[in-house]
Amino acid sequence: MYVKICGLQTAETIAAAVDAGADAIGVVFAPGSPRTVNAELAAKLGREVPAGIEIVGVFRNQPIDQVIKIATTAQVGTIQLHGEETLQDMDRIHNAGFQSLRAFSAPLYNSLSPDEKIAWDGERLLLDAVEPGAGVTFDAAVLSAGTPQGFWLLAGGLNPHNVAAAAKAMQPSGVDVSSGVESSRGVKSIQLIRDFITAARLEITTAAASGVTQGLPEE
Numbered sequence: 318m319y320v321k322i323c324g325l326q327t328a329e330t331i332a333a334a335v336d337a338g339a340d341a342i343g344v345v346f347a348p349g350s351p352r353t354v355n356a357e358l359a360a361k362l363g364r365e366v367p368a369g370i371e372i373v374g375v376f377r378n379q380p381i382d383q384v385i386k387i388a389t390t391a392q393v394g395t396i397q398l399h400g401e402e403t404l405q406d407m408d409r410i411h412n413a414g415f416q417s418l419r420a421f422s423a424p425l426y427n428s429l430s431p432d433e434k435i436a437w438d439g440e441r442l443l444l445d446a447v448e449p450g451a452g453v454t455f456d457a458a459v460l461s462a463g464t465p466q467g468f469w470l471l472a473g474g475l476n477p478h479n480v481a482a483a484a485k486a487m488q489p490s491g492v493d494v495s496s497g498v499e500s501s502r503g504v505k506s507i508q509l510i511r512d513f514i515t516a517a518r519l520e521i522t523t524a525a526a527s528g529v530t531q532g533l534p535e536e
């Protein structure tokens with residue numbers, strides 16, 4: 318299972334996430350978050366991240382020109398968008414050379430029409446609670462019309478205690494966490510980062526042992 322640790326602001330917490338086996342680390346450029354960093358600091362922090370680990374810049378309702386400019390200065394490979402971005406906006410991001418993650422609140426995703434869901438199927442998606450970065454969970458029942466067909470990340474109030482059960486219930490491609498690995502709002506805990514990654518990996522081990530891992534035939 319793919320694991321992303323988001324809202325990192327220091328070399329120490331990034332190194333801890335990488336050492337614990339994170340697939341991706343996130344830096345927040347959305348204004349108003351207690352985790353916001355500037356592009357220059359993000360670029361400096363990113364230089365210590367080994368190749369193969371995805372570096373994700375997180376934005377919320379910022380103009381696409383500004384998003385691309387910040388992401389270019391910060392040298393992130395992936396842009397995560399939490400606003401009302403369209404498929405045309407995603408094309409602009411891809412044409413500028415970035416990978417993407419398009420976040421939807423779970424209720425909004427559930428309300429999309431079948432045609433709209435098909436249109437978004439080609440994108441990597443992230444399903445979150447209504448307020449991103451607030452440590453709020455959503456009930457799996459919110460996704461009553463189904464989960465995305467392609468790669469998608471589960472987010473929203475995950476922590477070392479609930480990630481395994483949530484991943485088992487919703488079967489995402491991966492999980493993303495910010496508040497749930499903090500000792501206080503905006504302050505990351507190295508121990509919680511380690512615990513979260515261990516718990517997420519434990520879910521996949523347990524699921525594989527019982528034959529319910531995505532992509533494996535059930536016995």
Ligand SMILES: O=C(O)c1ccccc1N[C@@H]1O[C@H](COP(=O)(O)O)[C@@H](O)[C@H]1O
Binds near residue numbers: 347375376475494
């Ligand atoms: O982390 C933030 O501060 C943030 C701000 C604006 C948009 C997204 C943000 N983070 C993303 O929110 C979700 C869930 O976070 P949490 O675990 O519930 O705190 C996750 O995708 C983060 O990448």
